[in-house]
Amino acid sequence: MSSRHRIRVTVNGRAYERDVQGRRLLVDFLRHDLGLYGTHVGCEQGVCGACTVLLDGQVVKSCLMLAPQADGRTLTTVEGLAGRGELHPVQEAFREAHGLQCGYCTPGFLLSAVALADRGVVLEGKSLRAELAGNLCRCTGYQNIVEAVERYLRQTVGSRRG
Amino acid sequence: MDKLPWVGVSVKRKEDERLLRGAGRFLDDLDDTVALHAAIGRCPYPHARIRGIDPGGALEMAGVEAVLLGRDVVARTEPTNVLRPFPGAATTAYYAMAHPVARYEGEPVVAVAARDRYEAEDALERIAIDWEPLPHVVDAEEALRSGSPLLFDQVPSNLLAASTVKAGDPDAAFRQAAAVVKGKLRINRVTGLPIETRGLLARYSDQTRTLEVWSSTQTPHLVRAQLAHVLRMAESDIRVIAPDVGGGFGIKMCVYPEDVVVCLLAIDIGRPVKWVEDRVEHFRGCTHAREAVHELELAGSADGTLTALRDRYVIDAGAYNSPFGPPMLTNLMLPGPYRLRDGEIERRVALTNKVPVGPYRGYGQPESNFVREVLLDRLARKLGQDPADLRRKNLLRPDELPFQNLTGATYDSGDYVRCLDLALSRVGYDEVRAGQAAWRREHRYVGVGVSCYAEFTGYPSSAFLGRTGAGFGAYESVTIRMDRAGRAAIYTGVSTFGQGMETTFAQVCASSLGLEPADITIYGGDSRGTPYSVGGFASRTMIAGAGAIATATGEIRAKMLRLAGHLLGVAPEHLEVAAGVVRRTDDPSVQLSIREVSEAAFLGHRLPPGDDPGLEATAYHDPPASAFGYGSVAARVEVDPRSGAFDLQRYVLVHDCGTQVNPMIVEGQIHGGIAQGLAAALFEELQYDRDTGQLVNGTLVDYFAPSAADLPRFELDHLETPAPATSLGVKGVGEGGTIGAAAAVANAIGDALAPFGVELDRLPITAESVWRALEAARSRPAAAVN
Amino acid sequence: MKPAPFEYVTAETTEAAVAALERFEGNARCLAGGQSLVPLLNMRLLRPAAVIDLNRLSGLDHVTVDDGRVRVGALVRYSTLETSALVAERIPLLARAVPFVGDRQIRNRGTLGGALCHADPAGEMALAAVTLGASLRAVGPDGVREVPADDFFQGPYTTALAPAEVLTEVAFLDGRGAVAAVAEHARRHGDFAIVAIAAAGLPGPGDSWRWVRIGLGGVAPRPLYAARASALLAGTRLEPKAVRAAAEACLADADPASDIRASAEYRRHLIPVFVERVLAELRERRRGGTR
Structure with missing residues (x-):
């Protein structure tokens, strides 16, 4: 039998309290228990990064965490970037650069980009590509994703410094 | 048609906002609060008979609602029909579940429905199956040898289909050739690997006896047709809806057993x-692609003229003819963009105990490109010519087009030589040639390789497909409906899986109706309420779809002109549709807004005699011919001859896809195609163990899909020769990027390592395979080095 | 692809973790970063009765220096190792090895202790531990013991930990002043190493090296400290002859296998190539002062 646990998490600024099985994956909890379907499942093997979310501000793959591990933690999913308001600058950059096609991997890339900006690093080219290696895309060939993130980092981190 | 103000404009995509917000709705995002969840049990052997199956343990579990067994499936359904069969192909009855014999690891044999997926998987483990493993074969050439284990009693020697085409007099050409090169070349088994896997949500109404199906598919109407056939239902009793689809690439375009x-x-x-x-199921349940072995020969004359081609190849089809069928374009595009009239091609399609093979972006074209272009470089070396010069000499010139190639494809338009020259100049071909000798003295091995292709996009016609036994037509269709506010909605059976169709359809429609793309709403992917549709594949959606939109908007525009003419008291022939208005051509101040015209159409109060209310049209468009894109790739590499590792330093593609509706989206499509081309060329391969018959690397951990860190930046350039036969002059663009990748890199490596006489003959090309080729070259007698 | 049922247990102290492991009699798995464990749970390739979450254990995320040793808590995450100034200064090899591990997300979660207990023969952390002769502290029902890294790794995914033992800390010799380099070949960025060679050395007088330690990853059932090669290099200037001799000694120690990533033959071929490369980098780093 899988054990059951009462957990409290804050997701996108909102507090939730739920009962979960010990074996429940964090990504399933976010999607099917909280209805936050913007976080996607691509492999459940920790490779594709479609399930990337921010855990206390750091990117993690939510298919590689058990839901009860998130007890007491703060999470951000793609739904938390802009809420219902104007697009977040990272979303705007992806739209401008045509950094998405089918859009399935996109939430993971957006959160990876936001975490980079939060670390205050402006990367480009190969070093940026290395930082994005935890997110797979099959549509774009990455070129416009890299361009979108470069653009976003320049704007966000660059202006913060300037 | 009037000027098309939105065609050729890089409009930002209409799809993006919902996807960026995480508000796209993919299959697994659909409300599942009431749904049960299925898990599917699969055959763990490459070939085995089910002696007995006992589902008792599963049915006792709390939360388990049903268990479905193969014998029930076989009794209640038809095998899936093949949408694009090889002519003369044997029948391989492919039921949704294997019973009593399963023919590949991963073939479904039992299914459970339970409260959630966790419990469904728990239940699967409680089903006892008594297996009798049978002899297997997982190599296509071996499968065709006598004495090999047979997959089907009625398919002798596992030969699914065979055919030979011959044109001109290749035997004479080979006899007279100054040089002949031969190679046995292997194409790897890969898969499209969309990041969203497949999925289905089905709902049946006992009251109406109708079935509603949400499917992550590129072809909702074809899925409906196949489901109706298999389930013995009327098509009208089935509705298939494709929600947002997270990538397709050809592998989501037919019914699957699940x-x-x-x-x-x-x-x-x-x-x-x-x-x-x-993802584990994906590697064992979704069609694989491309695996083939070619024995190709090219003949050339002393001046570098390519005179004949001879190929004998085997496609590894896997265990069944998949519901769409293996790739068909290898033959058709094998001659490439060259002036080549003599040739003979023998194709054999073998059955093996592996996952069935289906279409994947390129559909045979990356395969034929690799084998031909690699051998062209060998021919050039043998004749002592530069590989680019040899290609330039043999490429068809604009005044030779249209040209029917030796397998029957008619190339329509373009400037192949200019395309190659642009690629060469962009990559710095001459600079590399000039620097190579000096670099080699420093033990630096830099090389540049090219590969040229002509690309078959769309289908010649529905009649053509009919003659070849296909289960679908070449057309696309739309219903366009204006509303009282003067906006338009397009209803199309095409689903949206990344290709930007919502935006490009809106651009074409808006251009014709005097609207802006923002005024157009697309309702796609639902078989209910859309006219019969074929779907999004074969680089055909825009070719066929733009034609349907042109016809439908043409009807609507004519009616707007009649209506406006009636209201303004002007003869319709003196009116035109412009941005947001219908106006007099000679006096634009006399005008009505499109909103006013629409309002009038829907109120119906003041209609011209003979016209009914409303402003809508449904149109089908069957393209009169295919369109042929083309391109040239030039790649620059530096190779470390000790480890075999290579650095892909430059990757240039110059291509021509005719009229570009949205250049931004065109570039995106090309980028994605190149990445998948390079992924298959340099990283990915589905490997089966010969002894166990098992798929060795069926996880994303062991299937080396490249990340951003593994791929270079791509450099593109475009020519734009409108296709003569298609509406707007568009040629397809979805697949072209994949075609030239493998050969260009192989040729660049071959060029870099020319001092060693290295010949690459298998994909993927890895550091280890380069090292092996180097070792082979070192151990070859010098005389054998071309 | 969902985990089979198990009991999820959080341990707040090492003692509680050990007690939980005892309770499940060898049928429990410890969860640290989870980056290797959870995929195996998802695929049901592992089906423990219990998963014992160590992430709430306090006091195992330290990096401290005492008594000539640098002590790293088992729960220190890769991303901490990557940015720690102390690690860069005192265990430069570890700092050099971390960027080869996985990707950003994985480095944010994965832990040093988890990597060592997973004992992947190609794992960079295990490679660094054996190369540097680290000492691993295990706490079990019978108390605390120190296990030399070379004894800890017993084979692919197999360690010397007893069923109810928990790895709590790794002690490295203080490597202040040492220079380190890692050379690795993989099928794609961040993928498991086909061959990984690690080297650390302490500059001596002139161009000479007081000591050099070489380790081999991905070429044997467990990571290897190349003792003979290391001995051959001590006191040399890493001149070509010494390097060649060391490369040959490394090759003699290796026992590579074939797998989906590379053949044994190719791995053998790469060993001397990468030994030479890593030693060249070592010299280069010394010259460039980049350690």
């Missing part, structure tokens, strides 16, 4: 049932 299984469970239980393929 689709049928989920529908049967939903029918049996009377509650919605959802199944989402997991």
Whole structure:
């Protein structure tokens, strides 16, 4: 039998309290228990990064965490970037650069980009590509994703410094 | 048609906002609060008979609603029909579940529906199956040898289909050739690997006896047709809806066994049932692609003229003719963009105990490009010519087009030589040639390789498909409906899986109706309420779809002109549609807004005699011919001859896809194609163990899909020769990027290592395979080095 | 692809973790970063009765220096190792090895202790531990013991930990002043190493090296400290002859296998190539002062 646990998490600024099985994956909890379907499942093997979310501000793959591990933690999913308001600058950059096609991997890339900006690093080219290696895309060939993130980092981190 | 103000404009995509917000709705995002969840049990052997199966343990579990067995599936359904069969192909009855014999590891044999996926998987483990493993074969050439284990009693020697085409007099050409090069070249087995796996949600109504199916598919109408056939239902009793689809690439374009299984469970239980393929299932349940072995020969004359081609190849089809069928364009595009009239091609399609093979972006063209272009470089070396010069000499010139190639494809338009020259100049071909000798003295091995292709996009016509036995037509269709506010909605059976169709359809429609793309709403992917549609594949959506939009908007525009003429008291022939208005051509101040015209059409109060209210049209468009894109790739590499590792330093593609509706989207499509081309060329391969018959690397951990860090920046340039036969002059663009990748890199490596006489003959090209080729070259007698 | 049922247990102290492991009699798995464990749970390739979450254990995320040793808590995450100034200064090899591990997300979760207990023969952390002769502290029902890294790794995914033992800390010799380099070949960025060679050395007088330690990853059932090669290099200037001799000694120690990533033959071929490369980098780093 899988054990059951009462957990409290804050997701996108909102507090939730739920009962979960010990074996429940964090990504399933976010999607099917909280209805936050913007976080996607691509492999459940920790490779594709479609399930990337921010855990206390750091990117993690939510298919590689058990839901009860998130007890007491703060999470951000793609739904938390802009809420219902104007697009977040990272979303705007992806739209401008045509950094998405089918859009399935996109939430993971957006959160990876936001975490980079939060670390205050402006990367480009190969070093940026290395930082994005935890997110797979099959549509774009990455070129416009890299361009979108470069653009976003320049704007966000660059202006913060300037 | 008037000027098309939105064609050729890089409009930002209409799809993006919902996807960026995480508000796209993919299959697994659909409300699942009431649905049951299916899990599917699969054959763990490459070939085995089920002696007995006992589902008792599963049925006792709390939360388990139903168990479905193969024998019930076989009794209640038809095998799936093949949408694009090889002519003369043997029948391989492919049921949604294997019973009593399973023919590949991963073939579905049992299914469970339970409260959630976790419990469904728990239940699967409680089903006892008594297996009798049978002899297997996982190599296509071996499968065709006598004495090999047979997959089907009625298919002798596992030969699914065979054919030979011959044109001109290749035997004479080979006899007279100054040089002949031969190679045995292997194409790897790969898969499209969309980041969203497949999935299905099915709901059956006992009251109306109708089935509603949400499927992550490129072809909702074809899925409906196949489901109707397999489930013995009327098409009108089935509705298929494609929600947002997370990538397709050709592998989501037909019914799969699991689709049928989920529908049967939903029918049996009377509650919605959802199944989402997991990644382990994906590698064993979704069609694989491309695997083939070619024995190709090219003949050339002393001046570098390519005179004949001879190929004998085997496609590894896997265990069944898949519901769409293996790739068809290898033959057709093998001659490439060259002036080549003599040739003979023998194709054999073998059955093996592996996952069935289906279409994947390129559909035979990356395969034929690799084998031909690699051998062209060998021919050039043998004749002592530069590989680029040899290609330039043999490429068809604009005044030679249209040109029917030796397998029957008619190339329509373009400037192949200019395309190659642009690629060469962009990559710095001459600079590399000039620097190579000096670099080699420093033990630096830099090389540049090219590969040229002509690309078959769209289908010649529905009649053509009919003659070849296809289960679908070449057309696309739309219903366009204006509303009282003067906006338009397009209803199309095409689903949206990344290709930007919502935006490009809106651009074409807006251009014709005097509207802006923002005024157009696309309702796609639902078989209910859309005219019969074929779907999004074969680089054909824009070719066929733009034609349908042109016809439908043409009808609507004519009616707007009649209406406006009636209201303004002006003869319709003196009116035109412009941005937001209908106006007099000679006096634009006399005008009505499109909103006013629409309002009038829907109020119906003041209509011209003979016209009915409303402003809408449905149109089908069957393209009169295919369109042929083309391109040239130039790649620059530096190779470390000690480890075999290579650095892909430059990757240039110059291509021509005719009129570009949205250049931004065109570039995106090309980028994605190149990445998948390079992924298959340099990283990915599905490997089977010969002894166990098992798929060795069926996880994303061991299937080396490249990340951003593994790929270079791509450099593109475009020519734009409108296709003569298609509306707007568009040529397809979805697949072209994949075609030239493998050969260009192989040729660049071959060029870099020319001092060693290295010949690459298999994909993927890895550091180890380069090292092996180097070792082979070192151990070859010098005389054998070309 | 969902985990089979198990009991999820959080341990707040090492003692509680050990007690939980005892309770499940060898049928429990410890969860640290989970980056290797959870995929195996998802695929049901592992089906423990219990998963014992160590992430709430306090006091195992330290990096401290005492008594000539640098002590790293088992729960220190890769991303901490990557940015720690102390690690860069005192265990430069570890700092050099971390960027080869996985990707950003994985480095944010994965832990040093988890990597060592997973004992992947190609794992960079295990490679660094054996190369540097680290000492691993295990706490079990019978108390605390120190296990030399070379004894800890017993084979692919197999360690010397007893069923109810928990790895709590790794002690490295203080490597202040040492220079380190890692050379690795993989099928794609961040993928498991086909061959990984690690080297650390302490500059001596002139161009000479007081000591050099070489380790081999991915070429044997467990990571290897190349003792003979290391001995051959001590006191040399890493001149070509010494390097060649060391490369040959490394090759003699290796026992590579074939797998989906590379053949044994190719791995053998790469060993001397990468030994030479890593030693060249070592010299280069010394010259460039980049350690």
